[in-house]
Amino acid sequence: MAASPEKSRPSAFWPLAAIIVPITGLFARIEIRGAENLPREGAYVLAPNHNSEFDPVIVAVAVWRLGRAPRFMAKESLFKVPVLGAALKATGMVPVPRTSTSANQSMKAAEQIARDGRGVIVYAEGTLTRDPDLWPMRGKTGAVRLALAGDLPLIPMAQWGVQQILPRYGKLKFPRRAHVVVEIGPAMDLSAYADAPTQPATLTKATDEMMNRITAMLSGIRGLPAPAERWNPSQHGQNETGRLES
Structure with missing residues (x-):
């Protein structure tokens, strides 16, 4: 793809x-579907599913291959994290803290990235x-909130196969070159939600639609x-590690 x-x-x-x-090529043979749905220029919000600690690498490589940073x-x-933290800062990633006040600051930072005409990936x-x-x-409302706040294309993404490389909460399987499929869907039409972009009911409904697309x-x-x-x-009695609570 043209850069x-x-x-x-x-x-x-x-x-x-x-x-x-x-290095990623040693672990994964990435098949990209729907490449035409990722804008070649301008801001966007990309919303992938998340089933492995390794899939951010796959998503990043796929986006890079399609000509975007x-x-x-x-x-x-x-x-x-040493080294990783420095790389994240150098490439303009946005930290997301747990406190609500700081989280609002993170959203503003992401909005600034969008104003600069760059894409933001929000799980x-x-x-x-x-x-x-x-x-x-x-789903969480972060991707929808960002898209509505900046009137940005919200693009759903689905990926599968990464769990063969690194199972969720498991250990890296190497050497193993897995077939990983990354599918990028068309941008969602959010016009129906534009009149009340900050209302909880609006955000929840739009997020449900996004999750339906990804699923x-x-x-x-x-x-x-x-x-x-x-x-x-x-509702299923799980803690933050994903293990069932007794």
């Missing part, structure tokens, strides 16, 4: 990509899925029907 100015212009992404892309809203704790579920069969669980794409990739009911950790 956008943000990819072709020298930046911290260049040396990182020179290292990460070839991948920027995530990432957990604040990752910025404290639809906000964390790893807790669903036992790795289907998308209940439908994942169902197509897996060749299996999705569960009729989406997994809800608060």
